[in-house]
Amino acid sequence: MSNQAIGGWRAGSLFRRRVRRFWTEQWKAWRTALDWTVWVYVLVPAVWIIGGTYADLWHHPPAWLANLPLWTGERLPLVVVFAGRFRSFAEEADVLFLLRKRSWIRGLLLRGAAYTAGVLLLLSAVLYAVLLPFFAGVHHYRAGAIVMMLVYTWIWGCVGAVWRNLLEARYAGFRKWLVKTAVTLLLAAAYLVPMIVWGSAPAMLAAPAGVGLVVCAGLLRIKLRARDAFESDARQEQLARLASTQLLLRNVIEHKPRVRLSRPVLLRRSNRLFRRFDGKTMLAEMIMKAFVRRMALIRTWLGFTFVSTAAVFLSPAVIQPFVGAALLLLLSTWIISHWRGMLEEPFFAQFRWTDHALRGSAGLVRFWLAAPAAALFGLAGGARTYGAWGLLAAIPAVLLWLLLSNVVTSTMVLRLDRKGKGA
Template sequence: MEKQMANWRIGTLFRRRLSRFWSEQWKVWRTALDWTVWVYFILPLLWIGGGTYVDLWHHPADWLVKLPLWTGERLPLVVIFVGRLRTFTEEADVLFLLQKQSWGRGLLRRGAVYTALMLLVLTALVYVLLFPFFLAVHHFPASAIIAMVLYTWMWAMIGAMGRNIIEARFIGFRKWAMKTAAMLLLAATYLIPMIVLGTSPLDLLVPILAGAVAAVLLLRLKLRARDAFESDVQQEQLARLASTQLLLRNVIRRKPRVKLSRPILLRRSNRIFKKFDGETILGEMIIKAFIRRLPLVRTWLIFIFLSAAAVLLSPGVIKPFVAVALMLLLSSWVISHWRGMTAEPYFKQFRWTDAALRDSAKRVRFWLVVPAAALFGLIDGMQTYGPGGFVAIVPGVLIWLLICNLVSSTMLLRTERKEEEA
């Protein structure tokens, strides 16, 4: 056993894992790219795309000429945002690589070199596709293109290692927030030097050197990081299965994940109303269920804001009528939510009286529409009377209370008749 281990080197282990990775990727793509796909899709696409590329090089289209220069300078941001540090870590490494730290660091260094080479190829490919824009239209010198490639490559390495470190150190909302902040910071630090300094080699020399120093520091930070093994294993599994997930994303039906999370509002089951009769308890439960469901609240807010804009833009004579119509429209949606909730098995197991159902619907309608009524009254009053129109909130609420008392009984009576006929 010791003799076999002596024949192993970290370079040998890395080469075996690298060759196995590409062998797996080839097997995956070979199942999808048969001769029919090559003949009918890939080869015609390459023929048409290559001809279009050559034509744009010799005869740039009008739309390409009219594009501003900053369009081409920002497209390479894609490389910076998609880069992923490859560590080639596997679950079985916990048995020996964590004990031989020199092997773990050696594997990580080789993974970083492999990542750098792949990002360099991807960066060069992006700029090759942009050659008609930079060379044929804007006549950039070759030295400027090389400087931009190196500059983008450095920032792609920074992004890949930074995302890897964030994945290992943060979880949940903090990880999302840190990744978003890192993405914005990368975009800002990448674009500002090109805008302020320029794109010539001398202009980008200092940013390239600064990016190289930052990449080396991030690599040293990654080499010294602890408790990153599980994160590296998960990210490697995602990298190995990326092609499979891409090909099978519309084939396999995914079971919906049951995600349990505490609501943002009303996290505790405290009472909203003081009464303990049936209609109050039922209305309170339905209102709580509405407020705790973020998609419903989002739709509710969007409708109110759009309706407020409609009231704001309406002529003064018809403002009250527009407000009343929008309140009735919102109340019909609220009533549909009430019907759906009362049809749930949990609510149907209780024997609610007709009066309790009717009064609970009235309560739900009033409290979920009254904010819109107050906002409409405020808009109408402020536009008509100026700052003193703030008190128009009270008439708006009173008008909605009157409408709620007059209309709800008729709508619910129609619902009860439909249920009896069914």
């Protein structure tokens, strides 16, 4: 009963109905914002100005357009490779009966692939139409070369769309972010390397375009055989249907924070970091665990550390220790602000910490969260000044940071309010 009608419906008619309903919903959403005043006062003048500017680029190319290097136009179409999204038009109700009809699911996915390819072809055509004054007017590319570049971009855009769809169903959490980042870099390299090497002779792109076509066919075959991708497809389709509404109402509706329950990347188990059980050690350990388990804080810490390491490396050898000390004090200020914020949370506020415990925990948190940065500063500065033997400078750098951190902790004055929080 793969091709038999069920209640007058076939896979093709069901797909057409869903596509028609999708675009009807998008038009209704945009029609609420695009009334006649928007058309008269905004869109019509914008089309007039953009059209006039485009025509002027053809007849009188400005100097900045002629001075742009060729690689600028070759890299802009990478947007198509990154922007493509595979559309399956799956719905949550399909789990009731449609999942049992593999032929129907296969038919919907094949039509969804054709729809995705059509949208990406239109997007590629629009992008290259915008770039025509650059390629044809400035660099005098022939029509066949531009068409070859368009087809090449379109094929790798389809590869990216199917590949990202498969990753959405296979991975979750930090692993999905890591794999998607690696795939994005791989796609960029696979697309840009042939474009850079053979950009001046676009006819040579036929071979990498054929490779992309084979890769796309293989990924599509994997997609058709996948058995665990329905929930991911339904979720992505729901986001696609709501994209226009969310865009129009982004400044109107108050967004409530989304509660996500996920395992932390580091320190997933409640193991001890220190052996001592006194108040300052226990408080410092809990705050350090909370810091390491928050990915946003780790990204900020890594960004600051890497940029600061580059600053130490590029500084003259005479002032490297002073630059490193200043950056470590700046980093420790941010760490202590996190420490103070943690004390304001209800879990920590329910305990009455002594002045000694607060002072000691602040010192431990400051030292251990900034010690890796101090070691990197020592590695970078020592390697530049003394070569391979300079890598040992990480040890005195950490020891100097220990001394500096103890001095700061001993001079720090903590005031306690009535609730026992650090002020």
